[in-house]
Every structure is written in C-alpha cells, then in structure tokens.
Amino acid sequence: xxxxxxxxxxxxxxxxxxxxxxxxxxxxxxxxxxxxxxxxxxxxxxxxxxxxxxxxxxxxxxxxxxxxxxxxxxxxxxxxxxxxxxxxxxxxxxxxxxxxxxxxxxxxxxxxxxxxxxxxxxxxxxxxxxxxxxxxxxxxxxxxxxxxxxxxxxxxxxxxxxxxxxxxxxxx
Numbered sequence: 167x168x169x170x171x172x173x174x175x176x177x178x179x180x181x182x183x184x185x186x187x188x189x190x191x192x193x194x195x196x197x198x199x200x201x202x203x204x205x206x207x208x209x210x211x212x213x214x215x216x217x218x219x220x221x222x223x224x225x226x227x228x229x230x231x232x233x234x235x236x237x238x239x240x241x242x243x244x245x246x247x248x249x250x251x252x253x254x255x256x257x258x259x260x261x262x263x264x265x266x267x268x269x270x271x272x273x274x275x276x277x278x279x280x281x282x283x284x285x286x287x288x289x290x291x292x293x294x295x296x297x298x299x300x301x302x303x304x305x306x307x308x309x310x311x312x313x314x315x316x317x318x319x320x321x322x323x324x325x326x327x328x329x330x331x332x333x334x335x336x337x338x
Contacts, residue, residue: 168187168188169187169188170185170186170187170192171185171186171187172184172185172186173221173222175222175225175226175229176226176229177197177225177226177229178229179197179318179321180197181197182194182195182196182197182225183195183207184221184222184225185207186239186242187242189240189242189244190239190240190241190242190243191221191239191240191241191242191293191296192242192292193207193292193293194292194293194294194295194296195207196294196295196314196318197318220238220239221237221238221239224237224238225295228295228325229325231325233262233263233326234262235262237295237296239296241293241296241297249283249287250287250290252275253271253275253283253284253287253288254287254291254293254297255275256271256274256275257271257288257291257297257298257299257301257302258297258298260298260301260302262326263326263327263328264301264328265301265302265303265307265323265328266301266302266303267281267302267303267304267305267307268281268282268284268285268288268302268303268304268305268310269281269284269305271284271302272284281305284302285302285310288302288312289312289313290313291313294312294313294314295322299312300312300319300322300323301323301326301328
C-alpha cells in the first residue's frame, strides 16, 4: 500500500491541504473545501501528517500576492489519461496573471473543437494552482465552471492581477 502524507497551509480564506507521496503531489485541496471532503481525501490516501516546508512556503507566498513562476515540487499524475496530461501540460504553461480560454487550450493541444473536453479535464484536475486551472476561462472572458466556488476562482485571478468580475462574492 502506498503511503501518503499531508500538510495544511494558511490563506486569507482558510486552510488549504496538500496530500503527497513518493511520486509527488497526489491531491491539492484549496481553501473552502468542506471538512468532510478533506477528511475523506486524507483517509482515502492513508495520509500521515508531515510538513513539506518548501511547498508550504510557496503556497503561503502565493496567497500573500507574490508571483510563483515555478512550483518546487513534483506531481503524482498516475491515473491521468494521455489527453489530460496534454491538457494539463498546456495549462501549466499559462503564466501568472494571464488567462486562456478553453477553446485556446484545445487549439494549443491540436484539438480545435475540444473546448468541452478541456473543461471536463479541468474539472478533474487534482492539482489546482500547481496545474493552474483557474487561469482557464470561457471564450467570452467569463469564469466558466470549475470544481470549486466561482468566487474562489475569481479571487485567485485577482491575486494574480487579472480581474474578471469585481462584483462577484467569494462564495458564489
């Protein structure tokens, strides 16, 4: 059985959680993830508590408004299809403070009509921030869907200096 560890980090909106093992980061839970989801995730990965200080420092720096150009960690991408790996590779290249549409990401990976499939892959991203799915928006520059509250996606973009909807509340 694989052994995983986890750590919590502070953000202005609550605690985030990272679960990792020998292969790298297995799952990253952003703030506002319900306690039941965190508990279920930790139990499913048999996670033991330990602080991974380098990544923890980077995450706390990010949430303090500092630009992070390269996350100092590796990701456990086991279980991701080749398609998801292509999508996530393209999304990982989107620079801090920039956005791309689902359609642009699909075009970048050679599937010009694959915007919906890109959106589905984004929804299943286990590594938000590290694979910055919050930087992928709808073609009309609206936030589009993602697995967390849209208000959080908006806040992440605001941290990076890319304002989408200044009127949106945090919990939407």
